[in-house]
Amino acid sequence: MLIAMRKTKKDDSSKYCLGIESSADDFGVGIVTFNGDILANKSDSYIPLEGGIHPREAARHHAEVADKVLKDALSKAGIKPSELSVIAFSQGPGLGPSLRTGATVSRALASYVEVPLVGVNHSVAHIEIGKLKTGAHDPITLYASGGNTMVTAFESGRYRVFGETLDIALGNCLDVFAREAGLKHKKGLPLGAAVELLAAKGGKLVSLPYVVKGMDLSLSGLLTAATAALKKGDCMLEDVCYSLQEHAFSMVTEVTERALAHTEKKEVLLTGGVAANKRLQSMLALIAEEHEAKFNVVPLEFATDNGAMIAWTGTLAYRHGLVTPIDKSYVKLRWRVDKVDVPWIQ
């Protein structure tokens, strides 16, 4: 009913969706038009004083900055809340307290503006923003971030998982190693980027475990071995960073190539926070070339968690009749990508 009432004669370029992302350490707000123009993409990151993300602290951060980030995004887009057609939010997977903060803000905003709410799967959003920004149509996607490492492709109504990590995520592997090496997360230089910079100065290959199991891979043993190699003290940090990257990236590339050969798709898409890494990009570009597929990488601004990807995916879902009633808008901490119907793809 609500959808029918809201259907006006406005064209897609003057209909707006606001998306809120809060699944981990970033609180992001994006505003997009229904035809995919991104009018605003603002965010604020929680940076732990030490260690990894503390979920409750991250949620506290999100609650503190929500108001400001929302205002920034609306002012950047140059629209008033009353002009929004729909509110989308990251419903999972992710950290409970962080997700709940974003969901609360989204519910409040949707109720206030009196527009529908759409819960979006965070992993699907990473794929969709990658497709939007690169023009990829039906790719094999390697989605690698701090919380996820998976190879997916669309098949019969859903993104199917062809390969994934059996334990920790690629970004998590790099981050934990960086912390073990005493590196600090600074604004504008995430730990993964710090490892990449050091790796570029290394060049001696230290032997580490290489664990590919079918289309899946395991990174926890590699992390342990790399940390041990460093602590032993007879290897340079630069060389261990280099070797860690060489091993880990070769593993995900091998798995992606397997999926590419298996599905015979003609496009490869790299998305998620680790997509920023130049060495990983170059490896995937090589396998794409080998299989005569086009290589696409999501632009840096949309590689890390962001509100625009939620807004855009919310638009796709909303236009295909999907809305999330408030009483069904609880967060789903372990919402796998292959549990989500994506009716907007034929």
Place this chain on the structure above:
Amino acid sequence: MDTIDKIDSTKLFKKGAEASLFLADWYERKVIIKLRVPKKYRHETLDLQIRSYRTVHEPQLMHEAKKAGVATPLIYLVKVPESAIIMEYIEGQQLKQVLNKVPKQERHELCFKIGESIAKLHSYGLIHGDLTTSNMILNPNGKIFFIDFGLGEKNSELEAQGVDLHLLKRALQSTHYQFWEENLHSVLCGYTSVLGVQIAEKVYEKIREIEKRGRYVEERKQ
């Protein structure tokens, strides 16, 4: 390639992710030459290590599999420096192509046979390492051949057996998602029929444990 003697009319049969397969005549036999080509994306040293390791191990494991009672192609020649294996060509179709097309009853029987073969490998201390329906060939006599042992290992641990079956489950989910649950059920029935309920149950428990370790799975507790 030029060091591999007596090859006539070599032609590319299939280009996989890891290796290229050539169909050739070799001493009047129809053979497959499996060539693990260098991977440009990998560091040269790491690449050579991985290719040599897999080239040496694969024929060993295929041989062991036969002892365990699981059909695999005959190995004729192994050339480690070229990362090449010459093996028997098996007439037939990949199960990947067959499984979605056959009637329900036949599908269940095939899955049951797959389960039996995996159980035979496991009870003999062998792990296939890449159990997908692309790596099983059904010959015209209805016999299933297992191929592609490149990621396999000799290992009798429950952990490895659990991962092996978990991989097959994942393959069934992604490639044969329409019937993956009943297919898996038939595989597990075949598996249990060889190993007995007690041992099989331990492996299944392990699979559940492995799945809980993954990211964002329903089964995982906070």
